[in-house]
Amino acid sequence: MTKNQESGMTKMKPWISLGGIGVLAVLLLAVAPLVLSDHWLNNLGKYSCWAIAAVGIGLAWGRGGMLVMGQGVFFALGAYSMAMHLTLETAGDRVPGFMVLYDPLAPLPMFWEPFRSTGFTLLAIVLLPVVVAGALGYALFKRRVKGAYFAILTQALAVALATLISSTIRETGGDTGLSDFKYFFGFVLNDPANRLMVYLIAAGLLIVCLLAVWQFYRSRFGELLVATRDAEERVRFLGYDPANVKLVAFVVSALMASIGGAMFVPIVGIITPAEIGAAASILMIAGVALGGRASLFGPALGAMAVGWGQSSLGSTWPDGWPYVLGLLFIVVILFLPYGLSSLPARFAALRRRPPKEQPAPAPAPAELEEVHS
Amino acid sequence: MAPLLNGSAQGALLLLAALGLSLTFGQMGVINMAHGEFLMIGAFSAYLVQQVISASDLSIPVALPVAFVVAGLFGLVLEVTIIRWMYRRPLDTLLVTVGVGLILQQAALQIFPSQGVPVEKPSWLDGQLTVLGYGWPLRQVFTILLASVCVAVLSAWLKYTSFGRRIRATVHNRDLAETAGISTRTVDRLTFFVGSGLAGVAGVAASLIGGTNSQMGAQYIIPAFLVVAAGGIGQLKGTIIAAWAVGVALAFFAYWTTGSLAQVLAFILVIVFLQLRPQGLFTVRTRSLV
Amino acid sequence: MTGASLVVTDLRVEFSGFVAVGGVSFDAHPGEVRFLIGPNGAGKTTCIDAITGLTKATGSARHGDQELLGRPVHKIVRLGVGRTFQTASVFDELTVLQNLDIAAGRHRSSFSLLRARRGVDPSIEHALEETGLTGELTTPAGILSHGQKQWLEIAMLLVQDAKVLLLDEPVAGMSQDERTATGELLQRIAAKRIVLVVEHDMDFMRRFATRVTVLHQGQVLSQGTVAEVQADPKVQEVYLGTAGAATTAAMAVVLEKEG
Ligand SMILES: Nc1ncnc2c1ncn2[C@@H]1O[C@H](COP(=O)(O)OP(=O)(O)O)[C@@H](O)[C@H]1O
Numbered sequence: 001m002t003k004n005q006e007s008g009m010t011k012m013k014p015w016i017s018l019g020g021i022g023v024l025a026v027l028l029l030a031v032a033p034l035v036l037s038d039h040w041l042n043n044l045g046k047y048s049c050w051a052i053a054a055v056g057i058g059l060a061w062g063r064g065g066m067l068v069m070g071q072g073v074f075f076a077l078g079a080y081s082m083a084m085h086l087t088l089e090t091a092g093d094r095v096p097g098f099m100v101l102y103d104p105l106a107p108l109p110m111f112w113e114p115f116r117s118t119g120f121t122l123l124a125i126v127l128l129p130v131v132v133a134g135a136l137g138y139a140l141f142k143r144r145v146k147g148a149y150f151a152i153l154t155q156a157l158a159v160a161l162a163t164l165i166s167s168t169i170r171e172t173g174g175d176t177g178l179s180d181f182k183y184f185f186g187f188v189l190n191d192p193a194n195r196l197m198v199y200l201i202a203a204g205l206l207i208v209c210l211l212a213v214w215q216f217y218r219s220r221f222g223e224l225l226v227a228t229r230d231a232e233e234r235v236r237f238l239g240y241d242p243a244n245v246k247l248v249a250f251v252v253s254a255l256m257a258s259i260g261g262a263m264f265v266p267i268v269g270i271i272t273p274a275e276i277g278a279a280a281s282i283l284m285i286a287g288v289a290l291g292g293r294a295s296l297f298g299p300a301l302g303a304m305a306v307g308w309g310q311s312s313l314g315s316t317w318p319d320g321w322p323y324v325l326g327l328l329f330i331v332v333i334l335f336l337p338y339g340l341s342s343l344p345a346r347f348a349a350l351r352r353r354p355p356k357e358q359p360a361p362a363p364a365p366a367e368l369e370e371v372h373s
Numbered sequence: 374m375a376p377l378l379n380g381s382a383q384g385a386l387l388l389l390a391a392l393g394l395s396l397t398f399g400q401m402g403v404i405n406m407a408h409g410e411f412l413m414i415g416a417f418s419a420y421l422v423q424q425v426i427s428a429s430d431l432s433i434p435v436a437l438p439v440a441f442v443v444a445g446l447f448g449l450v451l452e453v454t455i456i457r458w459m460y461r462r463p464l465d466t467l468l469v470t471v472g473v474g475l476i477l478q479q480a481a482l483q484i485f486p487s488q489g490v491p492v493e494k495p496s497w498l499d500g501q502l503t504v505l506g507y508g509w510p511l512r513q514v515f516t517i518l519l520a521s522v523c524v525a526v527l528s529a530w531l532k533y534t535s536f537g538r539r540i541r542a543t544v545h546n547r548d549l550a551e552t553a554g555i556s557t558r559t560v561d562r563l564t565f566f567v568g569s570g571l572a573g574v575a576g577v578a579a580s581l582i583g584g585t586n587s588q589m590g591a592q593y594i595i596p597a598f599l600v601v602a603a604g605g606i607g608q609l610k611g612t613i614i615a616a617w618a619v620g621v622a623l624a625f626f627a628y629w630t631t632g633s634l635a636q637v638l639a640f641i642l643v644i645v646f647l648q649l650r651p652q653g654l655f656t657v658r659t660r661s662l663v
Numbered sequence: 664m665t666g667a668s669l670v671v672t673d674l675r676v677e678f679s680g681f682v683a684v685g686g687v688s689f690d691a692h693p694g695e696v697r698f699l700i701g702p703n704g705a706g707k708t709t710c711i712d713a714i715t716g717l718t719k720a721t722g723s724a725r726h727g728d729q730e731l732l733g734r735p736v737h738k739i740v741r742l743g744v745g746r747t748f749q750t751a752s753v754f755d756e757l758t759v760l761q762n763l764d765i766a767a768g769r770h771r772s773s774f775s776l777l778r779a780r781r782g783v784d785p786s787i788e789h790a791l792e793e794t795g796l797t798g799e800l801t802t803p804a805g806i807l808s809h810g811q812k813q814w815l816e817i818a819m820l821l822v823q824d825a826k827v828l829l830l831d832e833p834v835a836g837m838s839q840d841e842r843t844a845t846g847e848l849l850q851r852i853a854a855k856r857i858v859l860v861v862e863h864d865m866d867f868m869r870r871f872a873t874r875v876t877v878l879h880q881g882q883v884l885s886q887g888t889v890a891e892v893q894a895d896p897k898v899q900e901v902y903l904g905t906a907g908a909a910t911t912a913a914m915a916v917v918l919e920k921e922g
């Protein structure tokens with residue numbers, strides 16, 4: 001490729017990928033509701049929620065180099081905020097059923113009370129992940145905790161939160177989780193028209209998140225983030241504090257996970273600790289790895305594929321699915337670290353020059369250019 | 374008193390689980406997330422040994438070396454087939470070994486009864502040791518002794534054998550060690566064998582204290598890693614102190630609150646600790662910028 | 664602030680007992696190409712590390728009325744003190760333009776970071792011309808030649824609008840022509856800035872230095888113009904005269920350091 005060609009393409013490419021988002025929007029928002037049955041539309045909605053979280057992981061991990069292994073935490077913040085609101089909406093003036101199961105006179109726990117308010121709930125879905133991720137990220141990044149340490153600490157947080165929820169049956173529903181929601185901000189959830197609306201909101205939010213990272217990636221911040229990922233110390237000598245750069249990406253990814261979690265609740269109808277713990281957090285990573293951590297569409301599409309695998313293979317072939325998932329990690333990370341979306345570039349590279357003796361584990365492709373493909 | 378003694382035993386178990394992790398992570402920069410599953414393999418080895426030698430008094434002493442070798446071999450295979458290709462990508466190694474862990478877990482689930490298997494405790498671990506009026510179960514004392522022996526043997530091995538010296542030389546400077554005629558490949562493999570084998574030993578100890586099932590490894594990996602992190606890379610001394618501290622802290626938190634809240638509190642403790650003492654926890658490289 | 668000088672007083676760096684820099688003082692003013700020379704292991708890089716906040720140090724390093732020591736790296740950079748590295752460190756995966764754009768970023772508001780780049784900043788264009796990289800605008804920095812990477816680093820300092828440029832062995836590995844071009848570039852940019860060059864190429868030093876400080880084992884051995892320094896018998900003894908021995912000894916130190 002000559003330089004001129006390349007520079008021409010850098011100008012063109014953002015608009016091509018913007019077109020891609022447009023195509024995806026048409027498929028998700030217009031085509032899918034027409035051709036899919038209610039059941040599959042609902043499933044697609046569920047996958048979209050995971051995809052929203054995955055888009056955030058792509059930003060933090062693919063672009064920022066922070067392996068976020070505990071996104072379940074932020075997924076949970078959104079999901080449980082929403083679920084508490086919907087539970088209260090369903091219960092009306094009474095105390096939710098599971099709380100009075102053991103003690104008919106049990107009062108509503110204090111922290112539930114504000115979730116009666118629609119405004120507070122929506123605010124919590126946005127602000128809780130921002131505050132938690134902000135505090136955690138600040139504490140860790142300023143102290144230059146990174147790499148495996150960061151990854152395992154985030155995962156530890158997910159494990160801790162899941163354990164905490166499991167063990168507080170009366171306050172959070174414990175392992176059985178929160179379920180049986182009848183209303184969604186006043187709309188009857190049983191009504192197919194309303195379910196379509198919920199789906200459209202989730203799919204729409206996915207498109208919004210994709211647009212957000214599209215802008216992030218083409219912005220100067222996106223370049224700075226990649227620079228920070230590749231040479232954190234060098235960035236310092238340009239007058240930036242890399243901790244702040246990473247913090248922004250981490251907080252945004254947490255926010256996206258929270259949004260995904262919040263929409264997961266009305267679509268799936270139940271939230272349990274199993275959906276937010278270590279295994280769930282790892283599942284979110286799996287999709288991103290498969291699709292291509294640093295690309296624009298890879299994380300979302302990969303998450304949808306893994307989500308589909310989890311809910312179809314996971315139930316029809318429960319004994320085999322863990323092997324598939326395990327092999328996916330091994331094969332993809334070992335041979336295709338930049339996921340399926342790096343295949344075209346690799347093929348192109350193969351065709352351009354004869355294969356080498358020993359193909360080294362894929363070098364990181366120039367992602368800034370690659371996203372837009 | 375009870376939480377202190379309980380916690381010390383818990384710390385010893387954590388130490389056993391963390392020793393191997395600290396060896397492979399500290400010395401090779403590789404996080405092996407399947408380490409917990411190697412621990413599980415050790416526990417199942419103890420069970421299988423018991424199927425052959427039904428006298429539990431004898432089977433446990435036999436199971437210890439068996440578990441070491443079996444888990445060590447699993448580790449060796451992992452190193453030779455996968456990890457050797459990935460030394461330049463530590464974070465990716467972490468994810469690949471997550472996949473390996475998933476597969477091992479599922480295999481264990483299918484091979485063994487899903488509710489787990491019983492490992493008979495030997496009769497010589499039945500009694501109690503009375504410490505200041507508190508009956509300290511011998512099982513716990515045994516865990517502490519086992520951990521002490523493992524630490525002593527490991528540090529002597531690293532210090533006095535030529536192999537241990539070669540390991541330390543490789544850690545210090547891989548390229549220089551290579552030019553000095555050390556086969557770093559062999560060193561890597563052996564380190565992985567020993568590190569994974571230690572997980573197997575930890576598994577035997579764990580099988581005597583808790584249940585033996587396919588999920589057990591997942592319980593240990595994160596606390597073990599937190600111990601390695603808090604103790605500082607490649608430092609046996611730090612790992613020992615951290616394991617004991619985390620064990621005792623967990624026991625006290627669990628004593629005051631509930632077991633699950635204790636986990637959350639322990640996690641917060643580690644974060645706070647990272648704020649106070651990040652120096653020992655990662656290498657601040659003043660010269661190179663990479 | 665253009666007139667402000669860099670004044671280093673009694674700079675001292677210890678690495679767990681080993682004194683790498685033991686009380687070094689020197690100053691540098693805008694308009695001169697200031698050289699810091701000395702055999703390998705003399706403590707030149709460590710001086711720059713200390714001034715830029717990478718290594719803890721005692722003493723003082725002031726730019727104008729600002730004390731630099733004790734501040735975090737990025738704050739020192741924001742005070743207008745920039746540096747390059749002995750081994751060129753640019754962002755290999757980013758293009759020359761992207762590298763420069765990031766370097767120019769510290770003057771931008773956080774909000775404008777969220778927008779895509781439109782066109783090329785005038786300051787970047789100017790830096791490209793100055794360093795002769797105009798033709799490489801869209802080249803990934805990773806495939807630049809060694810010399811070009813060094814120039815890119817200097818260009819990054821220019822767009823950063825650094826008032827103090829600390830350059831660690833900028834001409835190492837360059838051809839003779841490239842050295843001349845670099846020297847002339849340094850003379851041009853020194854007109855309005857403080858330029859401090861660490862080098863051990865004596866020939867390059869002779870051609871372009873205005874004033875020189877010679878370091879030896881963490882101490883200032885001699886200070887003055889090129890002629891003065893070259894005439895100093897101490898310098899001739901430990902550095903110029905016995906260059907062969909010094910180099911061998913220095914090599915041993917380096918091997919040990921990297922070992
Ligand atoms: N991080 C460090 N830890 C220990 N010693 C160091 C460190 N950095 C530099 N040194 C020592 O300080 C001395 C000066 O090194 P340096 O400043 O790189 O010399 P120069 O740049 O003049 O060749 C050398 O002896 C080197 O070994």
Ligand SMILES: [Mg+2]
Pocket residue numbers: 707708709749
């Ligand atoms: Mg140097």
